[in-house]
Amino acid sequence: MRPFYLTTPIYYVNDVPHLGHAYTTVVGDTLARYHRSRGEAVRFQTGTDEHGQKIEAAAAARGLTPLQLADEVVSRFRSTWGELGIAHDDFLRTTEPRHAAVVQRLWQRLAERGDIYLGEYDGAYCVACEEYYTETQLVAGNCPVHARPVSRLKQTSYFFRMSRYQDALLEHFERHPEFVQPEMRRNEIVSFIRSGLRDLSVSRSTLSWGIRVPGDDTHVIYVWIDALTNYISALGGFDEAPAYRQFWPQAIHLIGKDILRFHAVYWPCMLLSAGLPLPRTVFAHGWWTVNGQKMSKSLMNAVDPGMLAGDVGRDALRYFLLRETPLGHDGDFAHEALIQRINADLANDLGNLLNRSLAMAAKYCDGQTPALLATGPTDPTDQALIALAERVRDAVASHFERLEPSRALEALWELVRATNKYIDTTAPYRLARAPEQRSRLDQVVAHLLEALRWISVLLTPALPDSAATMRRYLGLPALEPQLEVDQWPARWGDGPTPAALQRGEPLFPRIDDERRQALIARWTARATGGAEVVAAAPTVEASAATPAPAPAEPSDTITIDDFARCELCIAEVRAAARVEGADRLLRLTLEVGGVERQVVSGIAKAYAPEQLLGKRVLLLANLKPTTIRGVRSEGMILAAGDGAGLALCTVDRDIPTGAKVR
Numbered sequence: 001m002r003p004f005y006l007t008t009p010i011y012y013v014n015d016v017p018h019l020g021h022a023y024t025t026v027v028g029d030t031l032a033r034y035h036r037s038r039g040e041a042v043r044f045q046t047g048t049d050e051h052g053q054k055i056e057a058a059a060a061a062r063g064l065t066p067l068q069l070a071d072e073v074v075s076r077f078r079s080t081w082g083e084l085g086i087a088h089d090d091f092l093r094t095t096e097p098r099h100a101a102v103v104q105r106l107w108q109r110l111a112e113r114g115d116i117y118l119g120e121y122d123g124a125y126c127v128a129c130e131e132y133y134t135e136t137q138l139v140a141g142n143c144p145v146h147a148r149p150v151s152r153l154k155q156t157s158y159f160f161r162m163s164r165y166q167d168a169l170l171e172h173f174e175r176h177p178e179f180v181q182p183e184m185r186r187n188e189i190v191s192f193i194r195s196g197l198r199d200l201s202v203s204r205s206t207l208s209w210g211i212r213v214p215g216d217d218t219h220v221i222y223v224w225i226d227a228l229t230n231y232i233s234a235l236g237g238f239d240e241a242p243a244y245r246q247f248w249p250q251a252i253h254l255i256g257k258d259i260l261r262f263h264a265v266y267w268p269c270m271l272l273s274a275g276l277p278l279p280r281t282v283f284a285h286g287w288w289t290v291n292g293q294k295m296s297k298s299l300m301n302a303v304d305p306g307m308l309a310g311d312v313g314r315d316a317l318r319y320f321l322l323r324e325t326p327l328g329h330d331g332d333f334a335h336e337a338l339i340q341r342i343n344a345d346l347a348n349d350l351g352n353l354l355n356r357s358l359a360m361a362a363k364y365c366d367g368q369t370p371a372l373l374a375t376g377p378t379d380p381t382d383q384a385l386i387a388l389a390e391r392v393r394d395a396v397a398s399h400f401e402r403l404e405p406s407r408a409l410e411a412l413w414e415l416v417r418a419t420n421k422y423i424d425t426t427a428p429y430r431l432a433r434a435p436e437q438r439s440r441l442d443q444v445v446a447h448l449l450e451a452l453r454w455i456s457v458l459l460t461p462a463l464p465d466s467a468a469t470m471r472r473y474l475g476l477p478a479l480e481p482q483l484e485v486d487q488w489p490a491r492w493g494d495g496p497t498p499a500a501l502q503r504g505e506p507l508f509p510r511i512d513d514e515r516r517q518a519l520i521a522r523w524t525a526r527a528t529g530g531a532e533v534v535a536a537a538p539t540v541e542a543s544a545a546t547p548a549p550a551p552a553e554p555s556d557t558i559t560i561d562d563f564a565r566c567e568l569c570i571a572e573v574r575a576a577a578r579v580e581g582a583d584r585l586l587r588l589t590l591e592v593g594g595v596e597r598q599v600v601s602g603i604a605k606a607y608a609p610e611q612l613l614g615k616r617v618l619l620l621a622n623l624k625p626t627t628i629r630g631v632r633s634e635g636m637i638l639a640a641g642d643g644a645g646l647a648l649c650t651v652d653r654d655i656p657t658g659a660k661v662r
């Protein structure tokens, strides 16, 4: 069986993870989970891109070393991937020695082929893209992507003889129509190559933050050469490395359309020069806007993936991202659309189906799954359901194989809706009234539960948590993605014998109007920065130890000197754990200007401990220390509150811990 190797871009560490990064990574995770569920050997790779001028400048602006900045942002990426249920096999940082060694070996290989030479670069450079531009590519003298002024570079640099590979690359496109997808992107790239490839400047002597050019300590390797090599260094290098041999030629690079040229031109030319096989496919997905607008910093707050996952559940967010837009098309993230999808597809269609079926099984079959009769009269309604389920199973598989997760979910929902319809057609409540229909009633319930079992398997790649909950309720064992056996349903009724059925919390609670309004208000406030600010002081359980401050009279005013007595500063959450026996309290370890302190905070209902790691919060540092539930608390962190609950106050750009809040 062909192994499956899927990569995401490695993300720059000058920015915290946002919806765009989350999209690529959720799609990648879903495809990887699908292939694992088919018993294939799978490797799903992600990581961070930590070198280059952009990172060096972002770190300097914050008074940090580039590595300090990277360490901080990497912990944000790791925690966000945890919040979204991402199961990557590896997370590579380009600052790791295992990576640098491979980049240098690849450089040497290109040099041995006679493809590296020293020359003079004199031209434009966009730091935001980390990309060289010719005069004709600039738009009104600005970067064509960022519409911002470019830098002028004039320096001695090493060049890669990319022009030598123009014909070989075009030939590869010719022979491998699946190499760049979707087709529209392929055509764009082919015409770019046909317009003529120039040699590429691949080193910088004016920059020190990068991997050294072998044999010349005065140059560092161009960040894109460094970054692209991650796809191979993560496999342990090239030529003999076992993981490389197993996975490399099957590689699928999933990327945003912004970085297609690097992946579909520069990278393959390097591989051609090195005599290495090219990846199987480079798939460029589209671009997300937020409520119709480009994703600016403030809009990013309103679509912070960790926050959204916390608010609506991570599977609901995954569903929206996967389903809303076909992979390859641009999409718009609208908060109202997210709520609508949750209510219509998840709560109404799937949640209700599960709920109704379990309720009927509890009422009519003592909470057990009736056996499906192998023989006996075949009812056309049952036959139609089985035929549809088989068709849907195959369609879901082929859509996942063809990198069409939105269509896979669309197909799966055909089965969800048809199963709901099956209940309406067979009317079990009516059968229950006629004793002579007893065995038919059992069969109807058995077919329903079997359809749900199939749905639970087909749902696993996209919504792993919900699929696992469904299986628990259905009395079925969890799927084992690591087993390397195909777990896709083969025949109707061929599943394991179920244990007793269980009832529990609804799979997807409907978002009622009150909650909808509260959520929208909270998200809007995140985008505009205007919410009532309250202290996330320990509440209820803590009240015995720390009396709640009396509410201020509206007419009360304070002077600036009063305010100056409050020592407010920025702190970062380094560790978080629940306080035993207190369901509202978390014990937080904060880092403030290099010093750790412990704070007990009443936010456990709004945040799980792992959601807080790496968050920068506002700390009232000179609050008199106290002991709450036996735990010492030295300060208080701030949060805003509304009908939907609490939201931590934080800062809208990364700012060092210990910085004063005024």
Ligand code: ME8
Residues within 6 Å of the ligand: 008, 009, 010, 011, 012, 013, 019, 020, 021, 023, 024, 049, 227, 228, 229, 230, 254, 255, 256, 257, 258, 259, 286, 287, 288, 289, 295
């Ligand atoms: O480019 N919509 O990193 P990066 C959809 N380090 N996807 C988006 C998006 C949006 N609005 N914004 C970002 C880099 N993305 C390099 C990559 S790979 C060898 C080096 C996603 O942090 C999309 O996948 O700027 C895009 O390609 C990626 O984030 C860029 O992330």
